Amino acid sequence: MTGLPWQRGNKAMPNDAAQSKTGCAILEAECALETPGLEQESKIEQAVDLPWQVVVHNDPVNLMTYVTMVFQKVFGLPRERAEQHMLEVHQKGRSVLWSGMRERAELYVQQLHGYLLLATLERAV
Amino acid sequence: MEMCRDEDALEIRDLDPFLAELLRQIPASTNAEGTEAAERRLFTSPAAETESELCAEWKVYVQPELRRLFSRATETVAADLQQLDGNTKPFANCTLRIPTRNAEAWLNALNQARLVIATKCNFTDSELCDHYRSPIGSRRDLSLFQVNFYGFLQEWMLRELGSL
Numbered sequence: 001m002t003g004l005p006w007q008r009g010n011k012a013m014p015n016d017a018a019q020s021k022t023g024c025a026i027l028e029a030e031c032a033l034e035t036p037g038l039e040q041e042s043k044i045e046q047a048v049d050l051p052w053q054v055v056v057h058n059d060p061v062n063l064m065t066y067v068t069m070v071f072q073k074v075f076g077l078p079r080e081r082a083e084q085h086m087l088e089v090h091q092k093g094r095s096v097l098w099s100g101m102r103e104r105a106e107l108y109v110q111q112l113h114g115y116l117l118l119a120t121l122e123r124a125v
Numbered sequence: 126m127e128m129c130r131d132e133d134a135l136e137i138r139d140l141d142p143f144l145a146e147l148l149r150q151i152p153a154s155t156n157a158e159g160t161e162a163a164e165r166r167l168f169t170s171p172a173a174e175t176e177s178e179l180c181a182e183w184k185v186y187v188q189p190e191l192r193r194l195f196s197r198a199t200e201t202v203a204a205d206l207q208q209l210d211g212n213t214k215p216f217a218n219c220t221l222r223i224p225t226r227n228a229e230a231w232l233n234a235l236n237q238a239r240l241v242i243a244t245k246c247n248f249t250d251s252e253l254c255d256h257y258r259s260p261i262g263s264r265r266d267l268s269l270f271q272v273n274f275y276g277f278l279q280e281w282m283l284r285e286l287g288s289l
Contacts, residue, residue: 066283
């Protein structure tokens with residue numbers, strides 16, 4: 001099948017401009033303030049430093065084998081690691097698959113939604 | 126029914142009319158329109174409601190892309206299924222040949238169909254684990270059979286493609 005975003009050999013989002021907009025939204029909003037106070041500076045630091053997590057949630061319909069295959073394809077995991085995450089989702093209800101910069105996390109969640117998995121972005125605590 | 130891989134294609138041979146009809150229903154079964162819960166399941170929120178800006182932008186920029194992706198997968202499956210429409214004898218067994226290049230689209234469309242049917246019927250976890258219920262009892266039983274049959278096809282495709 002052609003045209004799937006994760007099969008194009010690049011990691012660009014379909015709407016690059018739009019996605020980079022979402023990725024920088026917090027920063028832009030905070031930087032627009034001319035004289036940030038201590039609390040505002042702290043928020044800026046959080047927005048810059050805090051990684052985002054890609055979380056996959058349990059779903060009674062998606063097959064365990066299918067979920068394993070998706071983890072292998074999207075994250076390039078070896079079979080064993082993909083199965084470990086799949087079992088964690090199945091048994092604990094959720095598994096953190098990746099953490100890091102927001103734009104990359106958004107791309108992963110988009111790919112997972114493309115495979116119809118229940119996936120969300122969360123700020124790492 | 127015989128299922129096998131033949132070089133660059135997956136084949137379902139000696140397909141009986143009942144299962145052929147279930148296959149023909151895949152494209153229609155992916156249609157979530159009119160059922161808000163099914164639509165919500167296909168296009169899930171990317172984050173908690175507190176991330177309102179992220180969720181709003183996702184709807185504008187990402188959901189249309191996902192909608193196109195799902196639509197393309199369904200169209201590919203519908204095109205392959207046209208092979209089942211050429212029978213001169215309506216109750217004869219037939220063969221379906223799925224090019225391996227279309228397998229990803231099939232996996233996607235089958236998953237869409239399973240999720241939409243399961244959401245519309247509001248199947249419980251225990252019902253979804255009941256793989257032996259007869260499809261004859263009621264429309265609900267038939268839908269459950271459909272979900273399990275499509276899941277069986279997904280498993281078979283994954284195995285044949287070496288993903289298992």
